[in-house]
Amino acid sequence: MSLKPLPPGSTVGILGGGQLGRMLAIAAAELGFRTEVLCPDPGSPAFQVASAAHVAAYEDEAALRRFAEACDVVTFEFENVPARAVEVLEALTRVCPSATSLAVCQDRGQEKELLDRLRIPTAAWALIEGPGDIQSAAGRLGRNAVLKSRRFGYDGKGQARLDEHLDAAAAWRVVGAAPAILEERVPFLREVSVIGVRGGDGSFAAYDVAENRHEGGILVESRAPARLAKATAEEALSIARRIMEALEHVGVMGIEMFVTEADGGERLLVNELAPRVHNTGHWTQDGCIASQFEAHIRAVADWPLPSTARHSDAVMANLIGADADAWPALAAETGLALHLYGKSEVRPGRKMGHATRILPLGTLESGG
Amino acid sequence: MSLKPLPPGSTVGILGGGQLGRMLAIAAAELGFRTEVLCPDPGSPAFQVASAAHVAAYEDEAALRRFAEACDVVTFEFENVPARAVEVLEALTRVCPSATSLAVCQDRGQEKELLDRLRIPTAAWALIEGPGDIQSAAGRLGRNAVLKSRRFGYDGKGQARLDEHLDAAAAWRVVGAAPAILEERVPFLREVSVIGVRGGDGSFAAYDVAENRHEGGILVESRAPARLAKATAEEALSIARRIMEALEHVGVMGIEMFVTEADGGERLLVNELAPRVHNTGHWTQDGCIASQFEAHIRAVADWPLPSTARHSDAVMANLIGADADAWPALAAETGLALHLYGKSEVRPGRKMGHATRILPLGTLESGG
Numbered sequence: 001m002s003l004k005p006l007p008p009g010s011t012v013g014i015l016g017g018g019q020l021g022r023m024l025a026i027a028a029a030e031l032g033f034r035t036e037v038l039c040p041d042p043g044s045p046a047f048q049v050a051s052a053a054h055v056a057a058y059e060d061e062a063a064l065r066r067f068a069e070a071c072d073v074v075t076f077e078f079e080n081v082p083a084r085a086v087e088v089l090e091a092l093t094r095v096c097p098s099a100t101s102l103a104v105c106q107d108r109g110q111e112k113e114l115l116d117r118l119r120i121p122t123a124a125w126a127l128i129e130g131p132g133d134i135q136s137a138a139g140r141l142g143r144n145a146v147l148k149s150r151r152f153g154y155d156g157k158g159q160a161r162l163d164e165h166l167d168a169a170a171a172w173r174v175v176g177a178a179p180a181i182l183e184e185r186v187p188f189l190r191e192v193s194v195i196g197v198r199g200g201d202g203s204f205a206a207y208d209v210a211e212n213r214h215e216g217g218i219l220v221e222s223r224a225p226a227r228l229a230k231a232t233a234e235e236a237l238s239i240a241r242r243i244m245e246a247l248e249h250v251g252v253m254g255i256e257m258f259v260t261e262a263d264g265g266e267r268l269l270v271n272e273l274a275p276r277v278h279n280t281g282h283w284t285q286d287g288c289i290a291s292q293f294e295a296h297i298r299a300v301a302d303w304p305l306p307s308t309a310r311h312s313d314a315v316m317a318n319l320i321g322a323d324a325d326a327w328p329a330l331a332a333e334t335g336l337a338l339h340l341y342g343k344s345e346v347r348p349g350r351k352m353g354h355a356t357r358i359l360p361l362g363t364l365e366s367g368g
Numbered sequence: 369m370s371l372k373p374l375p376p377g378s379t380v381g382i383l384g385g386g387q388l389g390r391m392l393a394i395a396a397a398e399l400g401f402r403t404e405v406l407c408p409d410p411g412s413p414a415f416q417v418a419s420a421a422h423v424a425a426y427e428d429e430a431a432l433r434r435f436a437e438a439c440d441v442v443t444f445e446f447e448n449v450p451a452r453a454v455e456v457l458e459a460l461t462r463v464c465p466s467a468t469s470l471a472v473c474q475d476r477g478q479e480k481e482l483l484d485r486l487r488i489p490t491a492a493w494a495l496i497e498g499p500g501d502i503q504s505a506a507g508r509l510g511r512n513a514v515l516k517s518r519r520f521g522y523d524g525k526g527q528a529r530l531d532e533h534l535d536a537a538a539a540w541r542v543v544g545a546a547p548a549i550l551e552e553r554v555p556f557l558r559e560v561s562v563i564g565v566r567g568g569d570g571s572f573a574a575y576d577v578a579e580n581r582h583e584g585g586i587l588v589e590s591r592a593p594a595r596l597a598k599a600t601a602e603e604a605l606s607i608a609r610r611i612m613e614a615l616e617h618v619g620v621m622g623i624e625m626f627v628t629e630a631d632g633g634e635r636l637l638v639n640e641l642a643p644r645v646h647n648t649g650h651w652t653q654d655g656c657i658a659s660q661f662e663a664h665i666r667a668v669a670d671w672p673l674p675s676t677a678r679h680s681d682a683v684m685a686n687l688i689g690a691d692a693d694a695w696p697a698l699a700a701e702t703g704l705a706l707h708l709y710g711k712s713e714v715r716p717g718r719k720m721g722h723a724t725r726i727l728p729l730g731t732l733e734s735g736g
Contacts (some may be wrong), residue, residue, distance in 0.1 A: 005696055008708045026394055029417045032695075032708025032721065048419040049397045060479065103676040220651075288704055289654065289726050306699040311680050311726065327400075328373055337657055340376045340400025353376075358657050358679065 003201050003302040006072055008032030011051070012297060013071030013093070015058070015085070017044025018349060019341040021278050023051045023285075025295035033301070045342040046077075048346070061326075068092035075251060075300045079106045079275050080152050080218050081090055082220045096200075096300035104238045105275040108181045109150045120239055121269050124184040125257070126358045134168035138183040143183045149175040159217065186269060188258035194240040195281035197252045197295040197305055204244065205295070205305045206237045207288060212256070212280050218349065221273045222280045223315045224287055226261065227367035232266040239270060252296040254278025279318065279351075286337040286356040287314030313359040314351035324352035335359075371569050371606035371670040376400030379419070380665060381461070383426070383453070385412025385622045386447035387709040388645050391653075393417045395661035401669070406435045413710040414445075418594065426453045432517025434715070436460035440700075443619060447474045447643050455542030463567075464668035465643050469617045473598045473643040476549050476670055477518045486614055488607055491626070491635050492552040495706045502536035504634060505550040512553045517543040527585065529553070554637060556626035560594045562608040563649035565620045565663040565673055572612065573673045575656060579622070580648050586717065591683045592655055595735035597626065600634040607638060615643075620664040621706050648717075654705040654724040655682030681727040 006012075012028045014021045025046050037046045038054040042340075052070065056063030063160055065087055068074060073094045086099045102245035104110045110209035115122050123362040126137035128147065138145060149158035162182070168261050169267030172180075196206040211226035212219055219356040226233065226350045235271065254274040260267045290298075290306030319330075324346060330338050333355075340353035374380075380396045382389045385407030393403040393414050405414045415421040420438065425642040432453055436442060441462045447470050454467045455694035472478045477612045483490050485620040494505035496515065507512060520541055521701035528542035530550070540548075544725030559582065579594035580587055594601065615621075622642040628635045649660035658666075659672030687698075692714060697707050701723075 006697065008692075008695055008710055009710065010495065022397070026397065027418070028705055029390070029710065034416055048402055049394070049417050051416040101643050188696065203460065286657065289705055298699070307702045309703065311728070322377075327376055331373065331666070334675045335657055335677065340396055341399050342397065342402065345375055360679070 003199065005303045006033075009034065010072040010301070011036055012301065013067055013074035014046060014050070014077060014268075015039075015074060015081060015089075016077035017046035017053075018077055019045055020107055021354075022049055022341060023048035023291075023293045023339075024075070024077060024296060027273045028297045029293060031297060031303075032295065036067060036070050037064065042224050043344065048342050054180070058082050063218070064088045072340055073297070073300050075227045076102070076276055081106075081153050095360070097247075099255075101247045101253075101275040101355060104247060105273045106152075107150050108148055109179065111273055111294070112181060114151075114246060115244070115270055119340050120242065121267065122271070123186045123269055126181040126182045128182050131169045131172040134162070134171060134182060138162055138168070138239060141182060141184045143266060145182050146185055147175050147180050149172045149180050150181060152177045176227075182203065185361070186258060186260055188260050189202040189266065190227065190259045191256065191258055192228060192268075193222070193254055193256045193269075193280040194236050194238060194279065195252060195254055195284065195292050195295075196240040196244050197292070197299050197308070198244045199299050199305050199344050200250045200302050202245070203305050204241050205308045206240055207281065207292065207308045208235045208310050209236050210280050210283060218320060219279045219318055221315065221317050222283055224283050224310060224313065225364060225366040227317050227365055229266055229367060232259065232268060235267055237269060237306060243270075249275060251275070252277050252281070252292050254280055256280070257310065282354050283314035283316040283356050284308075285339070286358050287312045296346060311361065313361060315359070315364070315365040316354050316356040319353040319355060320352055321346055321348045321350055321352065327353075330355050371567065373671045373684070374401075374669040377402065378669070379438060380406055380669065381406065381412060381435055381442035382418070382445060382447035383449060383457075384412060385409060385418075385421075385440060386445055387412035388710075389414035390417055390709060391659075391661045391707075392443070392445060392513060392645060392664060395659060396661065399665060399671075401665070402569050404435060404438050411712065413592060416710050417684055421468050426450050427568075429456050430560045432456045433460060434710050441668050443469070443664070444644055449474075463605065464623075465615075465617050465619045469530040469621075469643040470589070471616045471731055472615060473641045474520075475518050476516055476640075477547065479641055480549060481506060482611070482614060486610055488610065489556045489635065490639070491637055493678050494550045495565045496548040496550050499537045499540040502530070504529055506536070509550060509552045510731060513550050514553055515539045515548050515550050518547045519548060525585070543589045554628055556628050556637075557634065558595065558627045559624065559639070560596060560627055560636075561590070561622055561648040562604050562648065563646055563652065563660050563663075563675070564605070564608040564612050565624055565660070565667050566668050567615050567667050567673050568618045570613070571673050572609050573676045574608055575649065575652050575660065575676045576678050577601045577617050578648050578651060581606050586688060587686055588645045588688075589683065589685050590651050592678060592681065593731055593732060593734040594652050597634055597735060600627065600636065604636055611638075611641065616629060617642070617643060619667045620649070620660050622648055624648070624655060650683040650707070650722050651682035652676075655680045655724050679729065681729060681732040683727070683732070684724040686719055687721040687723060689714055689716045689718055689720065695721075698723050
């Protein structure tokens with residue numbers, strides 16, 4: 001399939017005005033595109049760098065139509081977009097990634113079913129329709145399991161560890177008394193992620209695997225390269241490609257995996273899919289020729305995918321809440337690339353920026 | 369002198385809405401600043417990425433006052449700012465670089481006088497007040513000389529080669545019948561430039577010397593590193609520092625130099641100063657941890673200067689006029705970072721974008 005790339009000067013629409021939308025808008029501008037951003041919050045960070053701002057609810061169909069009519073392509077900074085919004089947009093303009101990618105990735109149940117179908121290993125899991133299902137599933141998976149709402153979970157929200165909640169009913173309430181999955185908690189050596197990108201012509205590229213550290217469900221640090229055997233890293237990229245091809249995904253996808261120990265070697269279990277640019281790929285801005293944001297914009301604009309080559313080793317630290325108050329010290333650190341999101345209000349747990357340390361290639365242990 | 373850095377969320381004002389203003393605005397946003405841009409052209413590329421746009425003439429004092437009041441610091445994308453505009457702005461807010469830097473750098477006569485005072489070598493030159501001065505100066509410098517208007521010259525405009533104009537009166541008309549300088553044309557081995565940055569506390573940093581190629585007065589290509597003996601490269605940085613200190617310049621300055629042959633070695637002659645981010649520094653976006661645009665924003669915001677370390681070799685090519693029509697082929701080239709300026713109309717000689725090829729450190733011959 002041959003692509004007809006969107007010419008520079010075209011307008012890229014972004015649904016969602018947070019830091020991901022902001023960094024997407026900057027990347028689009030670097031390629032010569034206009035950007036329009038739709039977000040309900042008038043103080044959205046992305047509005048500060050967009051060519052035009054649409055302050056509107058994701059349910060405001062008249063606003064969605066005006067937005068779609070102004071845009072040559074529309075993309076998303078997050079996956080929890082109401083299905084009806086996608087329908088309204090798709091009737092009027094090209095939308096990337098597709099409704100299918102979004103639908104599967106906004107539902108942990110569908111995500112796991114897809115992975116099972118592709119025979120891609122995950123932690124053992126079960127669908128939970130009500131509190132009654134929890135007991136029977138726990139009987140099978142053990143109590144070292146976590147209940148996760150199927151939809152609208154991020155940064156560890158909508159999750160309850162079963163061993164901390166003696167009572168299934170309590171866990172059910174914590175996840176919002178809505179359809180969920182129960183997932184075995186597997187002991188892992190490390191957490192890694194693949195940032196892959198797929199074009200509308202089926203072309204595929206991926207960045208080097210990153211190694212991630214979470215605290216309280218929130219990403220704290222990513223480093224590239226990951227400490228991973230070469231064969232495991234290759235397997236991670238191959239898994240990412242199979243998932244993205246199965247979804248016919250166009251754009252960037254972030255795929256989180258656990259590295260577990262099996263027979264003295266490494267085994268990968270896929271944990272979570274995000275059909276968008278991903279926090280664990282922020283290091284690509286400073287460690288690679290082209291960032292994940294540029295890769296996503298190129299893919300949704302039907303441009304050739306960029307080089308995903310890494311020119312440096314990189315360690316990215318999220319600046320969460322009051323972390324960002326340390327900006328004067330961070331700004332003074334040599335070799336640290338500081339990215340601040342233009343959010344006026346500091347709130348606990350709020351992602352305010354990130355700081356990426358750049359090191360010569362080969363400085364970090366790769367395990368390969 | 370200790371600096372009080374401007375906190376993130378502050379507003380950086382940029383006078384001028386072309387590609388330099390656009391790339392400054394993007395760099396400011398990456399550091400968490402809001403940006404406002406003032407430019408008379410409603411289609412200014414920088415407006416597309418700015419938080420707010422002021423469409424106004426540089427002579428519109430009411431508009432300049434509204435702009436200054438909205439900004440915590442104001443800077444410039446070009447040096448030919450009317451002195452009165454700077455006065456109006458300086459009365460209301462911090463302005464960087466200073467009126468002195470601008471005044472000296474917008475006048476080739478003052479520029480040359482400064483260099484003479486600092487005993488920094490230049491090509492032989494003479495002040496020209498009228499056509500009568502040309503004959504006498506040519507008697508001293510020879511006819512292999514170029515007449516350059518003192519003010520408002522850029523990209524080779526306002527220049528006349530004397531050997532092509534038999535008639536001094538004709539040359540005088542070409543440069544606009546206004547005060548000028550006559551400058552000896554020296555045979556040079558190559559053209560190089562230093563992108564230096566100086567903080568309000570006197571701190572100084574500079575990127576590796578770039579080697580440049582001009583055609584018809586317009587920059588075609590820059591590469592870093594330059595092919596230059598190590599001692600010559602060090603001398604170039606030292607010259608840049610002396611000039612910037614003499615002007616108490618705050619921000620980035622681009623300093624163009626000729627490398628000539630002298631006694632079998634290399635000798636530097638300073639050609640031109642630009643008190644701003646400079647086309648020959650665009651390679652820093654992709655070749656360095658921090659770009660010249662970030663360096664400038666940090667300096668004018670009283671932040672610590674960034675690392676100017678280079679992580680890759682780089683070759684930047686300007687996309688001029690119809691060059692930009694080749695964007696599909698350029699977008700498909702692996703390892704090429706493409707930057708397009710969002711200019712809707714292609715005109716001959718108009719800078720539409722640039723493309724930077726990134727190569728592993730040590731790929732390019734350095735001469736050092």
